[in-house]
Amino acid sequence: MLGQQRYIILADASYSITAYNLKIWESFTTEIPTQVKGGKGPFICFVLGGPGSGKGTQCAKIVKNYGLTHLSAGELLRREIASNSEYGTTILNTIKEGKIVPSEVTVSLIQKEMESSDSKKFLIDGFPRSEENRAAFERIMGAEPDIVLFFDCPEEEMVNRVLNRNEGRVDDNIDTVRKRLQVFKALNLPVINYYARRGKLYTINAVGTVDEIFEQVRAVFAALKLVTE
Ligand SMILES: Nc1ncnc2c1ncn2[C@@H]1O[C@H](COP(=O)(O)OP(=O)(O)O)[C@@H](O)[C@H]1O
Numbered sequence: 588m589l590g591q592q593r594y595i596i597l598a599d600a601s602y603s604i605t606a607y608n609l610k611i612w613e614s615f616t617t618e619i620p621t622q623v624k625g626g627k628g629p630f631i632c633f634v635l636g637g638p639g640s641g642k643g644t645q646c647a648k649i650v651k652n653y654g655l656t657h658l659s660a661g662e663l664l665r666r667e668i669a670s671n672s673e674y675g676t677t678i679l680n681t682i683k684e685g686k687i688v689p690s691e692v693t694v695s696l697i698q699k700e701m702e703s704s705d706s707k708k709f710l711i712d713g714f715p716r717s718e719e720n721r722a723a724f725e726r727i728m729g730a731e732p733d734i735v736l737f738f739d740c741p742e743e744e745m746v747n748r749v750l751n752r753n754e755g756r757v758d759d760n761i762d763t764v765r766k767r768l769q770v771f772k773a774l775n776l777p778v779i780n781y782y783a784r785r786g787k788l789y790t791i792n793a794v795g796t797v798d799e800i801f802e803q804v805r806a807v808f809a810a811l812k813l814v815t816e
């Protein structure tokens with residue numbers, strides 16, 4: 588998967604965050620596949636759902652039971668902020684606004700994790716959150732997901748869970764979660780519908796106890812003959 592590494596300079600004003608003068612994202616080395624992967628690449632499961640729908644909680648149970656490697660796009664971005672990288676401040680401001688970080692940044696972080704892992708089975712949590720995310724992943728990674736899980740949760744339940752999450756996150760407040768729900772409806776739902784049209788989407792009712800919800804995940808994995816570890 589390493590292929591030829593090249594630097595790409597992105598001058599892109601199409602993202603909703605140009606308010607932060609994010610005109611140039613540079614030096615994100617990304618693999619530009621000369622061809623779509625010859626052989627079967629790793630098994631990829633995208634995990635989608637609004638803020639507080641239970642993605643992270645269910646991913647932890649999936650990892651424990653099925654041994655997939657969990658990559659949370661949000662966690663990778665928060666780690667980038669904590670590392671005081673030159674893009675950290677901009678990513679932090681974007682997250683505070685509940686907006687979507689430029690896709691090449693997020694895909695680059697996911698790509699690095701996948702390429703440095705021995706795993707062949709990935710659970711990519713909170714990604715893709717927009718059409719740009721989806722297209723950038725396919726363009727850069729030359730891969731599509733095998734399946735997409737969507738945790739479907741009523742807005743008020745999501746708001747309650749986020750406000751009670753107590754992880755000290757800058758985006759766990761009523762103002763930001765309202766903005767995030769707008770982003771979810773405007774940008775995330777179209778991606779969910781895209782995968783539904785391609786027959787890859789499995790919708791899970793995300794209301795109930797953690798175990799009740801996980802039983803639905805088990806049923807999906809059983810139907811796909813994905814065996815527990
Ligand atoms: N089924 C559930 N019922 C009640 N609370 C839940 C449930 N699943 C997760 N939570 C809690 O809701 C909050 C958000 O869950 P999380 O897994 O972080 O969601 P997401 O990653 O989709 O934002 C966490 O505090 C978590 O403990």
Ligand SMILES: Nc1ccn([C@@H]2O[C@H](COP(=O)(O)OP(=O)(O)O)[C@@H](O)[C@H]2O)c(=O)n1
Pocket residue numbers: 636637638639640642643659660661662664681682683685686687688689693712713714715716720758767
């Ligand atoms: N693909 C992604 C994932 C997250 N993010 C940013 O990171 C924030 C937190 O994502 P997260 O997945 O950790 O959030 P939760 O759904 O877990 O609450 C999002 O609100 C976005 O601002 C992004 O820009 N692009």
Ligand SMILES: [Mg+2]
Pocket residue numbers: 642643659661713
């Ligand atoms: Mg999460």
